[in-house]
Amino acid sequence: ELLFQSLSLHCRQCALVTSSSHVVRVVAHSSVFRVVRKPAEFLNRSESPAIIFWGPSTKIGRDAKGTLYRLIQRVSMTYSNLSFFFISPGKMQRFDTLFQKETGRDRKKSQSWLSTGWFTMVIAIEMCDNIKVYGMVPPNHCGKRPQPKRLPYHYYKPRGPDECVTYLQNERGRRGSHHRFITEKQVFARWAKQYNIRFNYFTRFYCVNKNYVNCNS
Structure with a gap:
């Protein structure tokens, strides 16, 4: 059986790296199979990592007992050095409520699906005193002229969909x-x-910090 307990962790400094992470990794239910297929990349990067899974309770909840739940259960038995956590249904609802409070949109009525970035950022805010974010472009990035250089949406899929095309189509x-x-x-x-x-992202020639702080600090 998976051990269900609360994650109690507090950090002074945290680094949030988009499409990756350090120490605490947040994984969507749709990415569970990718994590299992590449354990060397996703499960062996830290001595004592914590992995947080999010998704509908019908897929990964305690009572679901479905394919994903059983798969995560097997992985937890294989990698005993890892700590596995799920976002509870009640907590999932609070993420929805926060989205509506901040945007004025009801998530379900607006047919919006929260991203892993949303979950990761909120979790980081709850756990960390200071957060440095790497690789997350600013909101106006895809509207710039001339248009930004084409980059893949995910670093691990270099031939995958374009980042800005993905952002704009979803928005x-x-x-x-x-x-x-x-x-x-x-x-x-x-x-x-x-x-x-603090948000740090790299263009071809220089580092930009959205709070105008030296990127090397």
């Missing part, structure tokens, strides 16, 4: 559920001073 999508990446980034930008968050 504007009305049929089906979509991530609202740009809306989320606008919220993160507002949170920056309130929660001591």
Whole structure:
């Protein structure tokens, strides 16, 4: 059986690296199979990592007993050095409530699907006194002229979909559920001073810090 307990962790300094992470890794239910297929990349990067899974309770909840739950259970037995956590249904609802409070949108009615970045940022805010974010572009990045250089949405899929195309299609999508990446980034930008968050991202030639602080600090 998986051990269900609360994650109690407090850090003075945290680094949040998009499409990756250190010490605490937040994984969507849709990415469980990718984690299992590449354990050397996702499960062996730290001496005592904690992995947090999020998703509908029907897929990964305690009572689901479905394919994903059983898969995570087997992995937990194989990698006894890891600590596995799930975001509870009650906590999932609080993430939805926070999204509506910050954006004015009801997540379900607006057919929005929160991104792993949203979950990771909120968890980091709860655990960390100071957060340095690497690789997350600002909200207006994809609207710049000339248009930014084409980059893959995920670093581990160099031939995958374009980052800006993915952001814009999801932001504007009305049929089906979509991530609202740009809306989320606008919220993160507002949170920056309130929660001591600094955003660092690299262009071809130089490092830019959204709080105008030296990127090497």
